[in-house]
Each structure stands twice: as structure tokens, then as C-alpha cells.
Amino acid sequence: MVSRETASPQPHRHNDADKKTTPDKRSIFQPILKDAMRPQAQASLPAPESLPMRIALPLSALCIAMTFAAAHAGDGKIDYDHQDKWQAAHETQQSPIDIVTHDAIDAKADEPQALVFMHTHAPMEAVDNGHAVEVETHATEATIRGRHFALAQFHFHAASEHTIDGKHYPLEGHYVFKAQDGRLAVVGVMYEVGKPNAQAQAVLDSLDHKRNAPHDIDVDALMPARHDYYHYLGSLTTPPLTENVEWYVMPTPVTMSQKQIDAFLAHYRHNNRNVQPLNGRPLVHSAG
Numbered sequence: 001m002v003s004r005e006t007a008s009p010q011p012h013r014h015n016d017a018d019k020k021t022t023p024d025k026r027s028i029f030q031p032i033l034k035d036a037m038r039p040q041a042q043a044s045l046p047a048p049e050s051l052p053m054r055i056a057l058p059l060s061a062l063c064i065a066m067t068f069a070a071a072h073a074g075d076g077k078i079d080y081d082h083q084d085k086w087q088a089a090h091e092t093q094q095s096p097i098d099i100v101t102h103d104a105i106d107a108k109a110d111e112p113q114a115l116v117f118m119h120t121h122a123p124m125e126a127v128d129n130g131h132a133v134e135v136e137t138h139a140t141e142a143t144i145r146g147r148h149f150a151l152a153q154f155h156f157h158a159a160s161e162h163t164i165d166g167k168h169y170p171l172e173g174h175y176v177f178k179a180q181d182g183r184l185a186v187v188g189v190m191y192e193v194g195k196p197n198a199q200a201q202a203v204l205d206s207l208d209h210k211r212n213a214p215h216d217i218d219v220d221a222l223m224p225a226r227h228d229y230y231h232y233l234g235s236l237t238t239p240p241l242t243e244n245v246e247w248y249v250m251p252t253p254v255t256m257s258q259k260q261i262d263a264f265l266a267h268y269r270h271n272n273r274n275v276q277p278l279n280g281r282p283l284v285h286s287a288g
């Protein structure tokens, strides 16, 4: 069985949603592009002006010679005659990650930041999809940083996949939102032991086909009241691990009773992918 999170999102690198994240991307890719365009031989040598004059002159001459050789060998050039040999950068923007709160940068105040959930009361059916407890529900909508998304499904991982300053929570919910153009945005919610959660119970009762199990769910009651979040660009956390997924991890945990958490753990107690390296990606914190 395949969850919708594992369904490949359509490639969509030139849509409006991307334009809105352009400042982030620019900061990642511009230094890389500059490095790629710079001949390697020149890049690896110290700048001539930092050397004593008597060795700087021969080195400068050497630099010019090596730069010329490198350009001749095709370094830094794009071969349009063999486009089938081009390779996309991949597997460097994976999820989940450890959210190091100290390293997060504040979201820009002049861009829309809010996560707004609408029509959160919706019909649902909970299923065991073979690797997670998943809830099929589609009526919930969201405006995420000013763009419209619809909820495709949500599911639970134990323990949490994201960690916050190294800390795991017993459960993490992934609310998988899809935009009209196929873009995926996943909202991560942490669950900890505390007061029982009636909507979590509704999920468990639906899963177990209990008589009188509710057919509706209020997704809002499974989310924290505070909508602050850590945002970064990552991937699906299950194969095919497709990248270019927007992540919004909410650090304020929501409670379930120990009994409820144990009921989820009875289905899956280790369906969390290990944390992946951030690889220089910006981690943006927003107060919501």
C-alpha cells in the first residue's frame, strides 16, 4: 500500500510558489554556482596578493597557465551536446533533520508567514497503510505563507522523525498538504504524554473499526494552538525520498494520554527515518 506522501510530486521548478522561496534558494545556489564556474586550479591556490612579492609573480604566471588549461579541458563549461550526461544534484536536501533552534534564522517580516487552517472539521477514515497509521481526509484546507493547499492525508511516526535540539517526541504527525500545482507542504506536529486528545481517540476508534467510531475529525484539535514553526526545504521521509518538499515543523507539542500514545505504538513503534544532514540549508523560524 502506498501513502500519498510517497506519491511523487510533479516537478514544478518554475511556478509561483518557487518564486516566493527565491531568496532562500539564491542564498544556497549562488555560492555553489560561483564555485562551479571558477576553474579548480585557480581556486585551490592562495591569492597572489597574500604572498611575498618574489614568489607572487611566478605563481601568478602559473595561475594564468593553469586557468587556461582548465578552461581548455572543459572545466566550468556546460556541454550542450551531451545533455544526457547532465546530473541533477540530489540527496543533499533530505528529511527529517535535527532542528537546532539556536541556528534558525528569523523569517523575513515583509513576506506572509502564517499557517492558517480552514474547514478543519472533515470526514475521515483511519487506515494502516503498511508502514504507518494514516488518516484519509481531504476537506481541510490551509493557507501556507500566502498560498492555498488542501490536506491529502495525515499519518504518524514513532518516535518523532524530526528532533528539536536533539530531543525526540514519542509521536510525530505529518499533515501532508498539496497545492494545485502538485507542490507538497508537510506540517509536522509533535505529540507528548499529557491530557487525552479526543480527536486522537477518534483516529484510534476509526482504525479499530469500533462501533460508533466517528466518521468526522477536527484536524485543528490535533494541532497546537500556537502556530510558530521551523521551515526548511527537504524531502519525503519514505522512499522515493523525493526532494523539494516544504517542511513546517511546529515545536509546541500537543498532548495525548499515555494510553492513546501506547495504542499508536501498538501499531508502529519504530517507523521513523534517521535524521539527515542539513547541508547548509537555511532553517527559518517564524512566530506564525
Ligand SMILES: [Zn+2]
Pocket (backbone or CB within 6 Å): 005, 155, 157, 174, 237
Ligand atoms: Zn511522514
